[in-house]
Amino acid sequence: MKITIVAGARPNFMKIAPLIRQIKNRQEQRSDIHFRLVHTGQHYDAALSDVFFEQLHIPKPDVNFNVGSGSQAEQTAAILIAFEKELIENPCDLVLVVGDVTSTMSCAITAKKMGVKVAHVEAGIRSGDWTMPEEINRKVTDCLTDLHFTTSVSASENLLREGVNPQQIHFVGNVMIDSLLHSKPNFKAPDWFAEANLESGKYILLTLHRPSNVDNGDQLVHTLRTIEQIASERVVLFPIHPRTKHVLGSKINEFKRIYFTSPQPYLEFMWLVQNSSCVITDSGGLSEETTVLGIKCFTLRNSTERPETIEIGTNTLVGTDLNVLSKAYTSFLKNGLGTHGIPELWDGRAAERILEIILRENA
Incomplete structure (x- = not known):
């Protein structure tokens, strides 16, 4: 065959x-x-x-x-x-x-x-x-x-x-x-992790790639500023695609609590997921991986094709209203991860x- x-x-x-x-x-x-x-x-x-x-x-x-x-x-x-x-x-x-x-x-x-x-x-x-x-x-x-x-x-x-x-x-x-x-x-920390003075469990991992979230420069800046405020004293780690970095332009230097890095290889990226305090993303696949790893995930979309990550897993669908994200994140800090499991098979x-x-x- x-x-x-x-x-x-x-x-x-x-x-x-x-x-x-x-x-x-x-x-x-x-x-x-x-x-x-x-x-x-x-x-x-x-x-x-x-x-x-x-x-x-x-x-x-x-x-x-x-x-x-x-x-x-x-x-x-x-x-x-x-x-x-x-x-x-x-x-x-x-x-x-x-x-x-x-x-x-x-x-x-x-x-x-x-x-x-x-x-x-x-x-x-x-x-x-x-x-x-x-x-x-x-x-x-x-x-x-x-x-x-x-x-x-x-x-x-x-x-x-x-x-x-x-x-x-x-x-x-x-x-x-x-x-x-x-x-x-085989997950491993990126070479730059220690040099960046980041600590395991004390950063939020952010990924954004959908056009609706990254193609409009003003909207992207507003999103990042809000996430930076929500995170409070926590560092936000953002592996940023070159195209998204180009959209930000010189405004990338305005963020004090967001650490920008290039897209990461698989083993290094999954280490960053596993060792984060939580993940904010617009990726569907990442909500599956966080579910299995037991990491809290907030999905910046109005819908998901992976409902099991919400029903069984660690994912919360917060939509595009950043006030909803703020409330959900505050609840997570107060109440922890809560009951969760791994989907069948x-x-x-x-x-x-x-x-x-x-x-x-x-x-």
């Missing part, structure tokens, strides 16, 4: 790593399974891409399209063209896509138009927010998918409501948690279940 695995952006890398590890285990057991790794190059900066491959022990891609930056339409078109050529030159039995980035949707479309089966890892999650490109990517991909691998019962229920054949839906758990648990013993074995199903379905 030949599988083409697609990755394009940073969130994908944590999801393909355990899948590749399981395929290699099967190969050692002499299973007739082969994979080809396609990197679309949607994230093209080595600091945001190559180091993740190294730390997660992902092999060098068989091909990199290097599509780079551009509008949603430009990236989609470039990937469609490149992936069609890839499948013509390297036929396969199954295209496996993960997550909800542009590469996921584009390669799913190409594969189905060429009569190749599609497996979607992290299928069925929904935010209900159509202003998010990721929501469109999810819906389109799931309309084309043959094997839906879901992270939660609610994701499976979403697919059932949308009319997906129950036999095509497989609740397997969360592959990103596979990577988290596998890599946890987030046990580090999701990739193992996925591969068993793939091999069974294609026997």
Whole structure:
């Protein structure tokens, strides 16, 4: 059996790593399974891409399209063209896509138009927010998918409501948690951490990347000033994307309690998460990781595609009203983390279940 695995952006890398590890285990057991790794190059900066491959022990891609930056339409078109050529030159039995980035949707479309089966890892999650490109990517991909691998019962229920054949839906758990648990013993502090006079457990980790939060300079400055005030005496650690740093411009020097650093490699970033007092973010994936690590998370969005991180985990959805964030943070300081748990099947074995199903379905 030949599988083409697609990755394009940073969130994908944590999801393909355990899948590749399981395929290699099967190969050692002499299973007739082969994979080809396609990197679309949607994230093209080595600091945001190559180091993740190294730390997660992902092999060098068989091909990199290097599509780079551009509008949603430009990236989609470039990937469609490149992936069609890839499948013509390297036929396969199954295209496996993960997550909800542009590469996921584009390669799913190409594969189905060429009569190749599609497996979607992290299928069925929904935010209900159509202003998010990721929501469109999810819906389109799931309309084309043959094997839906879901992270939660609610994701499976979403697919059932949308009319997906129950036999095509497989609740397997969360592959990103596979990577988290596998890599946890190797988490390490960044080299600069001690030099910055930061202390474990005494800083707030902040991540912002969604256009609605970072593209408007005045709004971004207001958000950061408010978070700085909310944090009071605590340092706010902000690994900032170069594009967001450019939006801030010279105003980056106005913040006294925010420590700006470059985007971090996976092992260093997860160490920062694990050793923070709490996390403020607009990332969905990070709310999953904080749930498993038992770290309080405040999500600056009006909706989430990962409701289990709120219902079971450590996440609080505070929306875009920073007064709500202030009240939620004050409550956390007063009352602590509260009761929390880890969602079903987030046990580090999701990739193992996925591969068993793939091999069974294609026997």
